[in-house]
Amino acid sequence: MILDRDGVINYDSAEYIKSAREWEPIPGSLEAIARLNNAGVTVAVATNQSAIARGLCDLDDINAIHQMLRSRLNAVGGHVEVIAFCQHAPGEGCECRKPKTGLLREIRRRTGIPLDDAPMIGDSQRDLDAAISVGARPVLVRTGKGEDTERHLPVALAEIPVFDDLAAAVDGLLAQS
Template sequence: MSDLPKLVILDRDGVINQDSDAYIKSADEWIPIPGSLEAIARLNHAGIAVTVATNQSGIGRGMFSVEDLNEMHAKFQRALGRVGGHIDGIFFCPHAPDAGCDCRKPKPGLLRAISVRFGLPLARVPVIGDSKRDIDAAIAAHAVPMLVRTGKGTRTFEKHPELHTLPWFDDLAAAVDYILEGGKRA
């Protein structure tokens, strides 16, 4: 167990819940990917803190409000609680892409904020995402990038052959299996 990370950072849309090119704008649209909530609970039960780092530019674009986002996250936490899990922190960037902030992935600001909050260097921390910007943020923050094929993951994997050397998985449940098995494929 000592080789397990103390923290795992997850992207939200496309990793935990279904994604949409039209954005997830309400709690009704927030639908978990099968097995994702149980995977998070397994990390919790192994003593690993789990956080979310998510771009939510729909706020900056005026498509939904922070209150709407809070309702989505409340639904997420309730659903996760029903399977015995929890999230230790949700970090989000509300800015539109042209805002020039440091928190919007692919910049590492959100990941660095998580590192500070948890008092942990990110060198052994898996960051699981479905897009190149998730991977780029993980690399910039000196974390361990992992790619899932859910959400935009298959498209990302096909479009960026340079990512083929990274650990990649069919979904969050498979990535969690890998983490809990000490980085070994079953």
């Protein structure tokens, strides 16, 4: 399973999450990841982090945020296999910034997670578009930018699963399997 980070696992900010001090998990999200792990599901994270290209933080800051995520997950019995991130700004033309598929292909290469029909949980249209582009199954959460994304879903995506948050999405997806 592939998860977006900001707005799905942790609270998002219009000013970006630039340090481990600013990183705060959405209630229930870490425990939801641990439930996936306990069910034998490999979990990876694909996240755009343009704050680096914008000069708001650096790689050390992003690594500290990801270490905080891993440490807090470990405390509840969970883990993620890979955190793949794009450090480029919009418009740089990279292949990794969602909705492009570079991060998802990197996750497949590093974990072996088959992208075909793999659930990908996000809160933005670009997350959904990236999932569709690789044959994954898009899932939307209403946290982060999700409520706005849901209001503007194109008709073609009207049938995708939508959940209040990551915890509800994990419960729903585990109940289906």
